[in-house]
Amino acid sequence: MKKCVIVGIGQRSLQAYVIPLTKELADCVEICGVYDLNHKRAACAAKFTGCDIPVFDDFDTMLEETRPDVVLVTTIDSCHDEYIIKALEFGCDVITEKPMTTDDMKCNAILEAEKRTGKDLKVTFNARFRPFYTRVKELMDSGIVGDVLSVHFEWMLGTKHGGDYFRRWHRQRKNSGSLLIHKSTHHFDLLNWWINDEPEAVNAFGSLRFYGPTREERGERCLTCAYKDKCEFYFDLPTDEFLGQLYYENEDVDGYYRDRCIFSDEIDIEDSVAVNIKYKKGTVVCYTLTAYSPYEGCKIVFNGSKGRLEVDHIRTGINSENPYSIRLYNALGEEIKYNFKKEEIVTTAVQSANGLTRDNDTGHGGSDPLMRAMLFRGVSSDPLGHIANSRAGAYSIGIGIAANKSMKEHRQVSLSEFLPYTD
Ligand SMILES: NC(=O)c1ccc[n+]([C@@H]2O[C@H](COP(=O)([O-])OP(=O)(O)OC[C@H]3O[C@@H](n4cnc5c(N)ncnc54)[C@H](O)[C@@H]3O)[C@@H](O)[C@H]2O)c1
Numbered sequence: 035m036k037k038c039v040i041v042g043i044g045q046r047s048l049q050a051y052v053i054p055l056t057k058e059l060a061d062c063v064e065i066c067g068v069y070d071l072n073h074k075r076a077a078c079a080a081k082f083t084g085c086d087i088p089v090f091d092d093f094d095t096m097l098e099e100t101r102p103d104v105v106l107v108t109t110i111d112s113c114h115d116e117y118i119i120k121a122l123e124f125g126c127d128v129i130t131e132k133p134m135t136t137d138d139m140k141c142n143a144i145l146e147a148e149k150r151t152g153k154d155l156k157v158t159f160n161a162r163f164r165p166f167y168t169r170v171k172e173l174m175d176s177g178i179v180g181d182v183l184s185v186h187f188e189w190m191l192g193t194k195h196g197g198d199y200f201r202r203w204h205r206q207r208k209n210s211g212s213l214l215i216h217k218s219t220h221h222f223d224l225l226n227w228w229i230n231d232e233p234e235a236v237n238a239f240g241s242l243r244f245y246g247p248t249r250e251e252r253g254e255r256c257l258t259c260a261y262k263d264k265c266e267f268y269f270d271l272p273t274d275e276f277l278g279q280l281y282y283e284n285e286d287v288d289g290y291y292r293d294r295c296i297f298s299d300e301i302d303i304e305d306s307v308a309v310n311i312k313y314k315k316g317t318v319v320c321y322t323l324t325a326y327s328p329y330e331g332c333k334i335v336f337n338g339s340k341g342r343l344e345v346d347h348i349r350t351g352i353n354s355e356n357p358y359s360i361r362l363y364n365a366l367g368e369e370i371k372y373n374f375k376k377e378e379i380v381t382t383a384v385q386s387a388n389g390l391t392r393d394n395d396t397g398h399g400g401s402d403p404l405m406r407a408m409l410f411r412g413v414s415s416d417p418l419g420h421i422a423n424s425r426a427g428a429y430s431i432g433i434g435i436a437a438n439k440s441m442k443e444h445r446q447v448s449l450s451e452f453l454p455y456t457d
Pocket residue numbers: 041042043044045046047069070071072075108109110111113131132133158160216398
């Protein structure tokens with residue numbers, strides 16, 4: 035039985051870890067304590083599970099009194115580093131939510147602490163575990179496109195999901211490092227993993243023209259807004275059964291309003307970004323992120339020496355006959371379709387190899403249950419390398435950090451300027 039403590043008891047923590055760990059993984063993990071800046075939100079761990087989960091007043095006391103094997107970090111992004119480093123120094127292994135951290139100084143401090151303490155840090159890139167993205171990895175590893183010469187990678191967030199990042203802490207760089215770190219870390223990690231390479235240099239542009247102070251009719255938050263009857267983005271927080279209890283009922287402690295106005299002038303992150311990346315083996319990449327799209331999904335093209343692989347995934351917003359599509363165009367001019375069934379019913383090879391089945395919880399296309407099982411039950415076989423270490427964490431945020439520097443300093447940025455790797 036592994037002893038685990040959790041720091042940061044918000045939506046992700048409860049839905050992806052606290053609740054499932056007390057159910058499907060109760061035979062191998064015990065949650066010995068939780069800590070959050072907001073003690074009332076921390077108490078939601080017990081409230082939502084019905085289990086006796088102690089709430090601590092500070093993180094250090096929690097470590098001292100529980101002596102855990104593993105610390106799970108699920109706070110806002112900008113303080114992951116503080117808890118990762120303290121936990122490593124205390125002698126614990128750490129599992130941190132993505133992004134590993136938000137800037138180069140914090141990233142290097144984490145890498146140094148991991149090296150110095152000899153403890154293990156894993157980053158939860160659950161997107162890798164989606165059966166559809168696992169299939170892309172299998173195809174890329176099989177060499178069907180040959181050497182990867184270039185990639186077009188377009189990611190679209192719908193206004194419901196994308197807009198949500200502009201309602202709360204993510205909207206300020208000091209908390210999230212911008213969407214290039216907070217959100218794109220998933221995409222950059224998938225890219226690095228799929229093409230089996232590491233990024234070398236980055237050039238980027240970005241703008242904020244959809245959200246932010248783009249209209250006069252705005253307020254501090256939806257709850258008190260004078261324009262709530264006509265705003266298409268109005269969000270009724272108190273009546274949301276889960277979010278109302280988690281945020282609205284606890285906002286007296288810390289003033290965390292979950293329904294802040296997406297047209298606020300406090301917002302300092304981009305809603306459109308365009309990034310060019312050059313990889314160590316020579317692949318060149320065009321990446322874009324749009325946070326206000328009518329539908330949500332991704333369109334990715336790998337141009338290789340043997341052919342072109344086109345990957346489309348329509349996640350929400352339109353009814354597509356085929357939301358999952360993978361097509362290869364080979365050197366003979368043929369089109370080969372790799373059919374993909376609904377994600378929930380696909381069993382991937384990595385799942386079979388580890389004897390893992392999924393229950394009805396299909397969080398993030400079935401990726402969360404599979405990742406949890408592999409992280410907490412242990413892994414007997416990881417042939418595609420689903421479990422991500424700190425190096426993967428660093429190279430995925432490395433692209434975002436370089437892009438942030440590139441936009442600020444109007445220049446191309448090499449990752450070797452701030453990452454410690456020499457090979
Ligand atoms: N992998 C995924 O698919 C996925 C999805 C959503 C969120 N996340 C990640 O999970 C983490 C949490 O996101 P969320 O959506 O649950 O946010 P949230 O706002 O719901 O929860 C964050 C919690 O951190 C607490 N907190 C803030 N500063 C703190 C500090 N200094 N010390 C202790 N606690 C502090 C807040 O009070 C809050 O309860 C983030 O790192 C986010 O990037 C990952």
